[in-house]
Amino acid sequence: MGHHCCSKQKVKRGLWSPEEDEKLIRHIITHGHTCWSSVPKLAGLHRCGKSCRLRWINYLRPDLKRGCFSEQEERTIIDLHRILGNRWAQIAKHLPGRTDNEVKNFWNSCIKKKLISQGFDPNTHNLLSRTTSTTHHQNNKKKANNYTSVFTIYETSLSSTKQVSMDMIKASLAALSTNSPHTNGVPEYQRSLSRLYESLVLTSTAYNYKNHVPTTTNIENSNLATCIDYKNQSTSNNLSSSSSCLTPTEFGIINENCMWAVTGFDPNNNGHEEMQLVHEQEGEQVQLQENICQEEVYKVNDHEFNKNGRIVENITYDDRANFDFEFVDSALMMPCGIYTNVSSIDQLAWDC
DNA sequence: AAAAAGCACAACCGCTTGCGG
DNA sequence: ACCGCAAGCGGTTGTGCTTTT
DSSP: OOOOOGGOOOOSSSSHHHHHHHHHHHHHHHHSSSOOGGHHHTTTTTTTHHHHHIIIIIIITTTTOOOOOEEEEHHHHHHHHHHHOOOHHHHHTTTTOOHHHHHHHHHHIIIIHHHHTBBBBBTTTTTTHHHHHHHHHHHOOOOOOOOOOOEEEEEEETTEEEEHHHHHHHHHHOOOOOOOEETOOOOOEHHHHHHHHHHHHHHOOOEEEEEEEEEEGGGGSOOOOOEEEEEEEOOOOHHHHHHSSSSSTTOOSOOOTHHHHOOOTTTOOOOOOOOOOOOOOHHHHHHHHHHHHHHOEEEETTTTTTTTSOOOOOOOTTOOOOOHHHHHHHHOOOOTBBOOOHHHHTTTOOOO
């Protein structure tokens, strides 16, 4: 059975001969390919247009690199696959001279097996045991906290870096929201978040969903707006603006050692108000975020709580909450659990 | 040496998307 | 709004080479 586009024609299938390649190359170089369906006839080939197009794109194009993938390319593919999934064409766009087919084959024949052999789920990029625990948790059971993600954050006041776990960030936000004093009418936790936000500006890139498409944005230059609706408080609108009155060197609220002292947060106290991040009621982004929320079980300094617990009962995310910690977490963390060098991802130009 | 298994990669298939009529 | 066509895309299959038994 031939393609639908050429079902009435008698076309050759299977591997291309050097003669056929030669004919196609000569034709494309001379005439271009404004319409692939007309190429076979004009080039004197007994192939369908679709087959010609594929042969050209995947094999004959002069700008193809071919040969083995470099270590850097492999790294890039893993990085991108972690973010994009099986969108081979999108991934290939970031690898000059490589085709989607080539990337796909390389993934299926090499990388996939390598990840599996190292104990990682090639689909989720998580440790296989972590996947299991997540699935487990999705069945309303407690998530094992054997693995966490770690951000390296530059603390400007000390001119040094520090490691901050994803769980710490979440826990701190939750803690701050429950006990947040106000300064000049602005909840302190928002200020803290702003400081965290500014710290991340100094070190890397944030990932910004726009129209449900991940967009790489340097926070510094973005109009990143995060809206956290502190229950019974007026809705905050823009972290950028709220942070503008802050000294950018005040970061330090996310500090594992002093967190409880700073926030006064007691995870066993059930008298706190809930943090609620408002969100738009439609779109897959919301669905994604909700899925993420379903996973959350925080464990900090041996204190454990989750969104269904007494402390934090309802965490969702504003669709304007473009600073998506989960996405940053997802984007930055390599299968080995160590954060990748963000610079490679900085280069990405997402196609929206 | 020969058959079987494994592997890489080229090519195909079918679905989706975009666009013009 | 609908239809048909071309192109794009991702999953799957086919083919030929290499390695193993």
